Amino acid sequence: MRSYFDRNSTIVLLLLVFTIAPSPSLWAWTEHPLVIHETLVALPDVRDAQPVKVEGLDSFLTAEEKGLVGLLESEETWARANLMWYRPLPEGLEFRVTGNAEDIRLRFCHAVRINPQTRFGLYLQFVPGADTGGRPGITPDRLTFLKDLSEWKSTTFAELKAGETVSPLDIVTTASDEPDFGLDIGLYEDNGTDFGRIYGFGMQPFGNPNLEYSSQGPFHMGYYHEAWIINTFGGFVKKTYPEHRIHLYKSLSEYAFRTGHDYWGWRFMGIGLHYVMDLTLPYHTTLLPGVSTIRMLWINILDMIGISGPMAEAIQLVSNRHTAIEKFQQMAMQEAYRAKNHDYTVFVALRSVEACPEWDDRTPRYEISAKSNALSGKADKVMEETMPQRWVSDPSFELGTSPEQDDILAMMKQKDGNEGIDINTDLLREMLEPLPGYTCSYVRSILVK
Numbered sequence: 047m048r049s050y051f052d053r054n055s056t057i058v059l060l061l062l063v064f065t066i067a068p069s070p071s072l073w074a075w076t077e078h079p080l081v082i083h084e085t086l087v088a089l090p091d092v093r094d095a096q097p098v099k100v101e102g103l104d105s106f107l108t109a110e111e112k113g114l115v116g117l118l119e120s121e122e123t124w125a126r127a128n129l130m131w132y133r134p135l136p137e138g139l140e141f142r143v144t145g146n147a148e149d150i151r152l153r154f155c156h157a158v159r160i161n162p163q164t165r166f167g168l169y170l171q172f173v174p175g176a177d178t179g180g181r182p183g184i185t186p187d188r189l190t191f192l193k194d195l196s197e198w199k200s201t202t203f204a205e206l207k208a209g210e211t212v213s214p215l216d217i218v219t220t221a222s223d224e225p226d227f228g229l230d231i232g233l234y235e236d237n238g239t240d241f242g243r244i245y246g247f248g249m250q251p252f253g254n255p256n257l258e259y260s261s262q263g264p265f266h267m268g269y270y271h272e273a274w275i276i277n278t279f280g281g282f283v284k285k286t287y288p289e290h291r292i293h294l295y296k297s298l299s300e301y302a303f304r305t306g307h308d309y310w311g312w313r314f315m316g317i318g319l320h321y322v323m324d325l326t327l328p329y330h331t332t333l334l335p336g337v338s339t340i341r342m343l344w345i346n347i348l349d350m351i352g353i354s355g356p357m358a359e360a361i362q363l364v365s366n367r368h369t370a371i372e373k374f375q376q377m378a379m380q381e382a383y384r385a386k387n388h389d390y391t392v393f394v395a396l397r398s399v400e401a402c403p404e405w406d407d408r409t410p411r412y413e414i415s416a417k418s419n420a421l422s423g424k425a426d427k428v429m430e431e432t433m434p435q436r437w438v439s440d441p442s443f444e445l446g447t448s449p450e451q452d453d454i455l456a457m458m459k460q461k462d463g464n465e466g467i468d469i470n471t472d473l474l475r476e477m478l479e480p481l482p483g484y485t486c487s488y489v490r491s492i493l494v495k
Contacts, residue, residue: 074266074324076197076376078222080383081323081396082316083173085482086215088397091489095214098308100206103166106302106310107150112143117301118157121294128407131285135159136246158294159245160229163191168206171220174383178204190227193258197226200380214312221316222323225291229317230265237261251285265291266321267330270411271419275343283333288321289410292488295321299492315492322414322484326477328422329368331415336364336426359441366445367429367438373451374433374458374470381455395475399482405491409484417480428473432466433458 075081086092107114118141125132141157144150155162167189172178181204186195189203206212232239234250253260269283295318303311324330345360382390429438434457437445445451458466 218316332422335422402486
């Protein structure tokens with residue numbers, strides 16, 4: 047019986063590896079500022095907040111070294127008590143007062159278990175057409191250690207200086223993309239990093255550990271609503287950490303505001319919102335959208351007897367559709383910003399806050415990801431029916447590495463005029479409609495005490 051369980055776990059693991067690995071994009075929403083900006087503009091708590099002074103991370107950490115000890119101890123206690131699959135912080139990595147300013151950033155990165163190569167630069171990231179205020183531009187290679195910067199090739203960045211004032215709206219908008227600059231990359235034992243070997247997260251539970259972006263997947267995805275048989279035979283799908291990151295950055299934001307470091311209060315808030323946003327995309331909350339559990343089990347059986355084609359094809363198609371929906375979101379929203387189309391239906395939805403319920407730590411799992419997961423079948427069907435057929439129905443084609451993805455709008459128009467674009471726009475609106483409520487809830491949970 048034990049060997050049967052192990053064999054089935056391995057099969058589900060293979061599904062996960064291929065589901066995530068073929069696509070170089072694991073960002074859920076490509077360029078998060080494109081999505082969150084309109085919601086923040088409509089939220090008075092952020093839009094009308096007074097400008098604050100820019101502060102470097104080392105300055106914040108040095109000033110609050112003693113207080114952060116207690117905060118991070120409390121955070122560890124919460125995670126152990128509330129997250130079933132949480133791997134505790136190894137002994138010796140706890141944040142401690144040493145008075146050594148030279149390694150304080152490294153000690154902080156170790157204590158919260160993020161990539162210590164993260165640069166935490168002082169910068170702003172703008173949506174297309176936004177006023178940069180005459181600030182000097184900066185290229186993304188100065189902001190991240192990542193090698194593949196293709197997703198930001200048309201993005202405008204500007205450099206900040208410590209001490210200058212900047213609006214909270216710009217800070218939060220910018221920080222919403224920061225986790226995709228490498229915070230969660232290389233954190234597992236098999237990722238080939240010295241810090242991954244000491245962080246205690248174990249082996250990467252799914253994805254290909256040899257791919258640059260793959261290792262951040264378990265921190266940005268939440269497969270909380272899979273069929274019982276998947277959870278039974280592939281329990282490692284539960285080993286995801288968006289809930290941990292959402293709570294961690296919420297606590298850091300609250301602490302920064304409480305101690306007078308408003309810049310970092312807003313910045314940590316924006317970082318936390320990134321993970322909230324990630325869970326609104328069905329392809330980040332559903333293992334294989336469009337593939338039924340019965341179908342999944344059948345192609346597993348075929349693979350067991352050496353017929354691997356159906357499995358590989360199903361996974362490649364899902365991967366391509368995942369890439370297609372992300373690229374459509376990026377290109378369509380960039381176009382709307384450039385055209386200053388304030389009546390763009392997605393923007394209208396993002397500016398509409400119908401309710402602002404009290405934030406609950408269970409919200410990411412039981413509300414955000416549940417709604418997202420429920421839309422997965424519809425999202426996959428829309429991709430199949432409206433995108434260029436080679437992209438979504440040809441398992442021999444890899445969209446994730448094809449330059450064709452940048453021409454997505456033109457190719458969709460060539461295929462059937464504006465019909466496919468309109469259908470995908472409606473889908474995008476439907477997926478993002480709940481986000482303003484989640485954003486308001488998360489922001490006010492931090493600001494209103």
